[in-house]
Amino acid sequence: MHPRQLLQARGLAARKRFGQNFLLDNTAADRIAQAAVAGESELRVLEIGPGTGVLTAALLRAGARLTAVEIDRGLAAILREREDLAAATIVESDILTYDLHNFAAAGRWAACGNLPYYITTPVLFALLECEPQPVRIVVMVQREVAERLSAGPGSAAYGALSLLVAYRARATRLLTLRPAAFYPRPQVDSTVVVLERHEHPPVQPRDPGAMLGLIRAAFAYRRKTLVNALELGASPVPRERTAAALEAIGKPIGVRGETLSLDDFSRLADQLY
Numbered sequence: 001m002h003p004r005q006l007l008q009a010r011g012l013a014a015r016k017r018f019g020q021n022f023l024l025d026n027t028a029a030d031r032i033a034q035a036a037v038a039g040e041s042e043l044r045v046l047e048i049g050p051g052t053g054v055l056t057a058a059l060l061r062a063g064a065r066l067t068a069v070e071i072d073r074g075l076a077a078i079l080r081e082r083e084d085l086a087a088a089t090i091v092e093s094d095i096l097t098y099d100l101h102n103f104a105a106a107g108r109w110a111a112c113g114n115l116p117y118y119i120t121t122p123v124l125f126a127l128l129e130c131e132p133q134p135v136r137i138v139v140m141v142q143r144e145v146a147e148r149l150s151a152g153p154g155s156a157a158y159g160a161l162s163l164l165v166a167y168r169a170r171a172t173r174l175l176t177l178r179p180a181a182f183y184p185r186p187q188v189d190s191t192v193v194v195l196e197r198h199e200h201p202p203v204q205p206r207d208p209g210a211m212l213g214l215i216r217a218a219f220a221y222r223r224k225t226l227v228n229a230l231e232l233g234a235s236p237v238p239r240e241r242t243a244a245a246l247e248a249i250g251k252p253i254g255v256r257g258e259t260l261s262l263d264d265f266s267r268l269a270d271q272l273y
C-alpha cells in the first residue's frame, strides 16, 4: 500500500519535523537490506526510523533478526499491527536516547536505516562511537552528507565525521535515489552508503578516545589554526604544547585541522596525550 493511503487510513500525515520521507521503491529497499545483512542469516540488525515499514519488510526478507526504533507513536502502532512484520521487535523511542550500548553488547550486529535528515550527523557519530562496533552500517543520507563521509583532507566536505568514518570503516556508495523515489518528495537526492568495519584500524593511536577528542576539538573551530582551536576547546591545550607537538610530527605551527590526515591526527594525539 502507498504510504499516503496507509497514513490516511489512520488519520495521519507525513510529519516534516520527524524528517519523514517514505521510500516507495521496493527494489531499492531489497538492495539496501541485502547490503546490510550481507547473507549472514540471523544477523542482529538495528533499523533506525522504520516509518511505514518498506525497509523493515525488506530486512526481514533478507533474514535479519530485527529491532526497529521509531519515534512516531502513530507509525509504531501501524508497524506493530502488521502481520508481515510480526518477527520484528518494534521499539517506540528516540534513537538518540535509545540504549545503543545495551543492544550492541548482545552480540554481532549491523545498523540500517533511511535516516531522518535532521539528526543524520548525531546518529552517525553515535553508531561509529558505539562499542562493540556494528559490523556494518548501511544508511540512506542526503547526497551531500554521503560526500562528507568519504571526503579527504583539504576539501570543503572534510570534517570530524570524515575522519571518524576513515578510522572505523571502509565507505562505499551503494546507490543514489532521486526525490521521486519518496513520499513526500525531499528537496535533494539521497545516497545509500555502506560503512564496513575495518578488521584492523588504519592507525593505532595509544589512546583512541584522546585522538577522537582531538579531532572533534580541531573541527569545532575549523576556520582557526589548530593551535588556536585547541586552546579554545573544552579541555584547553596550551599553545606551546600544541606547537611543540606539531613540530615533532613535521607540520607548520599555523596549520589548520582541515588539512591534517587521520595519520597526522594519530601521531599528534600520541605527542599530546
Ligand code: SAM
Binding pocket: 018, 019, 020, 021, 022, 023, 024, 048, 049, 050, 051, 052, 053, 054, 055, 069, 070, 071, 072, 075, 093, 094, 095, 096, 113, 114, 115, 116, 117, 119
Ligand atoms: N524507513 C522509512 C522509509 O524508508 O520509508 C522511513 C524513513 S524517514 C526518512 C525517517 C524515519 O525516522 C521516520 O519514520 C521518522 O518518524 C523516524 N524518526 C525521526 N526521528 C527519529 C528519532 N529521533 N528516533 C527514531 N526515529 C526517528
